[in-house]
Amino acid sequence: MNIVVLIKLVPDLVEELTIDSGGAGLDLTFARWIINEFDDHALEQGILLKERHGGTVTVVAPDLEGADDVLFTAAAKDADRLIKVKGDFTMANNHALARAFSAIIKDLQADLILTGVQAHNDLDGSAGPLLAECLQLPYVGYVSGVAVNDGKSTIRKEYPGGLLAEMEVALPTVLGIQAAEQPPRYVAVSKVRQAMKTSSIEELDASDLNPDGAAEIGRMFQPEAAAHAEMIEGSPEEVSAKLVGLFKELGVL
């Protein structure tokens, strides 16, 4: 079975976010790009399926700062083939990403294409369903379990409140992974270093970075909260004493 995992890199939310001088986009000059956390779950699900059914896992990522790290980490987790898609992806939206990736994934004869259900900067839709339509494949998102039998996949799709739907999806398909069946595995830095020596990254050119399909953004801003919490200050002891008082006042103690 050929499994392809599509990875999107996103600015790390732990870093301070600033708006650029134009006022309509993020200033990404110093952004730290990290793997979209749900793509990490997609990779884990791909590796789990390979362990269960055999086959190969190909990981595809856009050429952004940090892509090599993400790809070699995937290799250390036992991904077989690493592809970096060359092009200027800093400002590329998901429509452009999906079109570019579809041109490359088309040739990979994938049975299953896994990607994160969404990313925090999805302003024009999510990469998975956009890619699925470019490839004319079915799409199901919010997936937290995948089994493969007899040329079709049986997936578990999440609804609110813990309800799951079991669905059958014809292969090949694109699935938007919400959570892998087990938490993404940890790999030691030494294994990643080793992967850097033993595996290589193929570089392929993005044929097309066509962004059509998004709305124009007039302005970006940081939300002004209607209110801000009243901050309780002091040493841990002082804060605790105030909290105990507060719990009493609120009638829960």
Next chain:
Amino acid sequence: MSQDIYVVIEHLRGQVADISYTMLAGARELSPAAGGKVVAVLLGHNAKDLAKDFAADQVLYLDHAALAEFTSDAYQLALADLIGKDQPRAILFGNTSIGADVASVLSMRLGLPLVNSCRSFTSNAKFISQICGGKIMAEGELPSPTALVTMVPGGYSPDQGRSVDSPPIAESAVPALEALRVTLSKYIEPESADVDISKEPLLIAVGRGIQNQDNIELADALAQAIGGVVCASRPVIDQGWLSTSRLVGKSGKQVKPKVYFAMGISGAPEHVEAITQSGTIIAVNTDPKAPIFDIAKYGVQMDLFELVEVLTGQLKAKV
């Protein structure tokens, strides 16, 4: 072509989801500027009865056996056909397990622009979307002539989209729904739980800031000392540190305790949407800019590990 605002009603097993009413409220804000009607679009099978309290000018009902339960393929086909025929000004979907399976696909299929994660509209037809875990808002003109939009909760109360009268219902033709690639086999009920966190008056909530499974004990000890119940954000559940029944948020439970005490939770929109009914939110976080402080009544900017044992100790001394 019309200036109407279509709202794709989401429902699951006979229950209309709140996001549907939130979207109807958004559509009502948008429709005067657009100069069209608010149209609730209901897909289902023998499901006409669901259309009784929509704050819409009209209901379009699409009935087909393949639409009895949600599947992405069938919804995509039916809606692509409807949107192609009617070309409304905008079509609103939930940014949910249902809407997110459909909206992006239709954007590519029909060549229509998509606005994702819209929280509200302005009276002059601009959208305001929420991205980056709630840290950034993006505003723009709703693309013409037809825009697809997915909506998140928070901008409108569902009650604004409910009505006492039922709007007139018209049936709309459904195209052939054949060669479907996605089919529903069954629903799997949530695992039964020892406690129902949606009914508990005092919740001790932990997030990724709790770092590892062993530290859950710290939250347990605090909960025991004060007589509360431990619950968590999604990363904690996904790690398997607590059972799914303790999940608070979009994919878990909505909660409404008297006090919600959140430690090491950033306040991502998918978490926040489920805690706004709480009486008082108290948040402990090291990051002064954590969005949770914008909705909490009280905040403590502190390393939770410096606080939790001291607090537990003081509570134990009291009782």
